[in-house]
Amino acid sequence: MLIDVYEGVTRNGSNMSDRFDCDNCKESLYGRKYIQAEDNPYCIPCYDSLFANTCDECKELIGHDSRDRHYHEHCFRCFRCDRSLADEPFTSQDDALLCNDCYCNEFSSKCVACDKTVMPGTRKLEYAGSTWHEGCFICNSCQQPIGSKSFIPDKDDHYCVPCYENKFAPRCTRCKQALAKGGVTYRDEPWHKECFVCTSCKVQLAGQHFTSRDDSPYCLKCFGNLYAKKCEACKKPITGFGGGKYISFEERQWHQPCFNCSRCSVSLVGAGFFPEQDEILCRNCNSNL
Secondary structure (H helix, E strand, O other): OEEOEEOOEEOOOOOOOOOOEOOOOOOEOOOOOEEEEOOEEEEHHHHHHHHOOEOOOOOOEOOHHHOOOOOOHHHOEOOOOOOEOOOOOEEEEOOEEEEHHHHHHHHOOEOOOOOOEOOOOOOEEEEOOEEEEHHHOEOOOOOOEOOOOOEEEEOOEEEEHHHHHHHOOOEOOOOOOEOOOOOEEEOOEEEOOOOOEOOOOOOEOOOOOEEEEOOEEEEHHHHHHHHOEEEOOOOOEEOOHHHOOEEEEOOEEEEHHHOEOOOOOOEOOOOOOEEEOOEEEOHHHHHOO
8 A cells, every 4th residue: 555654754653763665675765655565665666667567558667556457548549440448348359459340340240231240249140151130131032031940042042931932942733832842743743742642542642653544643453443454253453563464355354363264263374265155164174065
C-alpha cells in the first residue's frame, strides 16, 4: 500500500531516529511516498522498475497507479483501424488486438447470398464450403428459409424436398404423385412400388414374376386363371412360365406330365398315341378296343 510521511513520523508510528530506507536503493523514505511490497518498503521509482508491468504496445513501464492494466489507455487500440478499445469489445488474434468489426471483416465468413459478414455467435448454415445466414439459405422455388430441414441441391440452387419433387421428380403413372425415390419402371414409365399391382387381384408385382395382357400387368396366377388355356387332364392353366413344357394337339393342350394314356396312364410323351373321342390312348390300349 502507498504511505505518506509527514513531519518526521510515518503513519505506522516509526520515529525519525530510526532508519527507514528503500529496500532496493537504500535511500531514506522519510518525507517521501513509498509502497509496501512483500513486507518491504520501496520508493516509487524502485517499485516501478521492480514490479510494474510493461505496456504491450509501446513497451514502456506502466506506472504503479495503473494497477492491473497492461496497456496505457491511449495505447489500447485496434491493430487494424487504430480505434480505441477502451470502451468496446475486442478480440485478440495472434497477439494483435482487433475491434469486432475488423475481426469479422478479416476472419469471419461472408454469406454467399447477401455478401455480408456472418457475425460470430449468429446462426449460420454451411454446405459445400460455403456459408449462409440462416435466413438467407432459402428454397429457390418457394423462397422460404430451409433451416434444418432436408434439401436437395441442383447445380447452384437449393430446394426444399416438396418443391423439388413438384418441380423435378417423375410422376407415378397410376397415382400421378411425385416419385421421390425407388419405384419400378414398366413400359418405360415410372410407378411407385405400391402402385404397381396386378390388374386383377391388386397384389404388388414389384420383385416377382408377372406378365401382361393388353398392356395391363397381371400376376402369373391371375393371368393363368383369366387367359391361359386349360390342361385337358388336370384342368389347370397352361402358362408356359418357368420353363414348363406342354403338348398341343388340334384344339387341346396338356401339361407334359399330364399327357398320359386315358386308360393305363402310361406317358405318351415322345410316343405314338391314338385319339378316341375325348380320350387319348397308347398303342396297346387302342389295340384292345
